Amino acid sequence: MAGGRLNAPGMEELPLPSRTRVVFGENTVDGLGDLVRDLAAGAGRVLLVTDPGLVAIGHVARAEAALRAAGLDVHRHDAVRQNPDTTDVDACRDAITATNPDVLVGFGGGSTIDAAKGANFVFAGGGRMEDYWGKNKAKGTLLPLVAVPTTAGTGTELQSFALIQQASTHQKMACGDPQALPRLAVLDPTLTVTLPRDITACTALDTLGHAIETAVTRARTDTSAPLSGEAFRLVHAHLPEVLADPGDLASRGALLRAAALGGCAIEHSMLGAAHAMANPLTAHRRIPHGHAVALALPHVIRFNAEDPAVATIYAGLARDVDLASASTIDRDAAHSLADRVGSLCDLAGLTRVLTAFDVEEADLDALATEAARQWTAQFNPRDVDAGTFRSLFRAALTPR
Numbered sequence: 001m002a003g004g005r006l007n008a009p010g011m012e013e014l015p016l017p018s019r020t021r022v023v024f025g026e027n028t029v030d031g032l033g034d035l036v037r038d039l040a041a042g043a044g045r046v047l048l049v050t051d052p053g054l055v056a057i058g059h060v061a062r063a064e065a066a067l068r069a070a071g072l073d074v075h076r077h078d079a080v081r082q083n084p085d086t087t088d089v090d091a092c093r094d095a096i097t098a099t100n101p102d103v104l105v106g107f108g109g110g111s112t113i114d115a116a117k118g119a120n121f122v123f124a125g126g127g128r129m130e131d132y133w134g135k136n137k138a139k140g141t142l143l144p145l146v147a148v149p150t151t152a153g154t155g156t157e158l159q160s161f162a163l164i165q166q167a168s169t170h171q172k173m174a175c176g177d178p179q180a181l182p183r184l185a186v187l188d189p190t191l192t193v194t195l196p197r198d199i200t201a202c203t204a205l206d207t208l209g210h211a212i213e214t215a216v217t218r219a220r221t222d223t224s225a226p227l228s229g230e231a232f233r234l235v236h237a238h239l240p241e242v243l244a245d246p247g248d249l250a251s252r253g254a255l256l257r258a259a260a261l262g263g264c265a266i267e268h269s270m271l272g273a274a275h276a277m278a279n280p281l282t283a284h285r286r287i288p289h290g291h292a293v294a295l296a297l298p299h300v301i302r303f304n305a306e307d308p309a310v311a312t313i314y315a316g317l318a319r320d321v322d323l324a325s326a327s328t329i330d331r332d333a334a335h336s337l338a339d340r341v342g343s344l345c346d347l348a349g350l351t352r353v354l355t356a357f358d359v360e361e362a363d364l365d366a367l368a369t370e371a372a373r374q375w376t377a378q379f380n381p382r383d384v385d386a387g388t389f390r391s392l393f394r395a396a397l398t399p400r
Contacts, residue, residue: 014187014257016264017223018158020147021184024257026249028188029148032063032105033070039184040103040144045073047101049092049116050108051080054150057194063107063148075099080108083282083289084115085165086129092119096143105146106182109203110154110163113147117162117180120145129164129173138177147182150191152255153203153290155210155263157185170283174375181267187260189253193246198288200246201348204239204255206290207231208341209278209297210262214269215317216310217379224269227261229320234258236321236340240347273384274300276374277392280367285357294345295352298338299395303382305334310381354397364393 011025023035036043046067054060055078067074077095080088092115096104106116121132125139132138147157156162161176192200211232214224234254241251277300278292287295305311308330315333318324323340324333345352359367368389371377377384384392 014260016158016260017227017268018181018264020158020182022158022187022260023184024187024253026188026190026253028186029063029191030066032066032146032148032186033068033072035184035186036067036072036103036105036146037070039146043072043102045075045099045101046103046105047096047099048074048076048105048107049080049095049112049119050076050078051112052078054078054108059150059191059194060107063105067105075101080112080115082111083165084111084118085167085170087167088115089118089122089129089164092116093122096120096123101143103144103146105148107148107150109149109151110156113149113154113156113182114162114164116145117156118164118175120180121162121175121177129175130166132175132177133173135176136178137175138179142179145180145182146184146186148186148188148191149256149259151195151199151203152192152252152259153206155207155259155261155266157182157187158260158263159267165283172279172283172374185260187253187256189249189256192252192256193249197243197246198348198350200242201239201350202288202290203259204235204242204290205294205344205348207255207259207262208235208239208344209274209290209293210266210271211235211258212297212301212314212317212337212341213272213274214262214265216304216313216381217270217272218381219270219379221268224265227265227268229317231258231261231265232317233320234261239344243348270379271376272300272380273303273371273377273389273392276371276377276380276384277367277389279374280370281354281357284367285359287357291350294341294350295354295396296392298341299392300380301334301338301341303388303392304380305331307382352396353399354393359397361394361397364390364397367393
């Protein structure tokens, strides 16, 4: 490898059950150009997809310098917004058309990487983002995608799906195809140190939701189970440490690992009712996605724990981190797990009640109806419908 950057101390490849190559380590971004060259022999032009905040912080200049040092012609699209919609995808598609890159680099949080994925679909196959809503609908050949997450949360760097909102309805569309899976993920904890406390907490709580939900979905597998468990253990142990010391690179690295594990778990399992509830809360109340998941999750855990088999899985997670003892009955252990999600919200200074976002009793029917339409709802281990979701939203409305 040119320059020998891949032999830097602390740099390693994570052995995950994924077709994505995962490179981890402090300052790994400084070897990004060599990694891209290794991924796509003969690549000359790169489009780096990012957002204005990361440009202002200086992270984008660092990535561009690494790419140019490897002799790559670098172009930038830096207009992606949080919770990207179809207009963000179209703008990114136009940038791809204008620059004709050999490789896409999604550099940022889940929003940026998902926008790059969405634009890749539309650039390769034409049409609109809505044409790719669902599974296995890619047309043509998608460009190689490199994912460089600057938050530790969504795990989209290990997923073949992009979540894109319809601009007109705010409905989130899950658009997935094996071709959309990033070919390379570069996990560098130094890129996450500048995250504000609330974003650090919300993204980590999103990972926590991925870990807990993938552990119990109807689609769970023997492959997803250990990924879910390790992601949960890492967030449980290291989120408090990062909140106490934002400069703790070891703990920030652990959260990045957890996010990747959670993303890989989603790819081999699926998500459930908490994420179904979170999507309308984010779309209509602008509650950050990870915070919305964490608001819903304790109530979903208690509901699902009425199924003895699911309670046993939750209890295993709780016992692994000493939230319950071997003698604690499974249902009580599951409730301890739900309580811990709430206490992590408290630790981060995040409210646990929907009334703080001006959600009222009169809003619950609309939220419940939309939650019941979400794709992830069908994978929840217990059946859920609009009536169930109304009860769950009602439980989250005021303090327990």
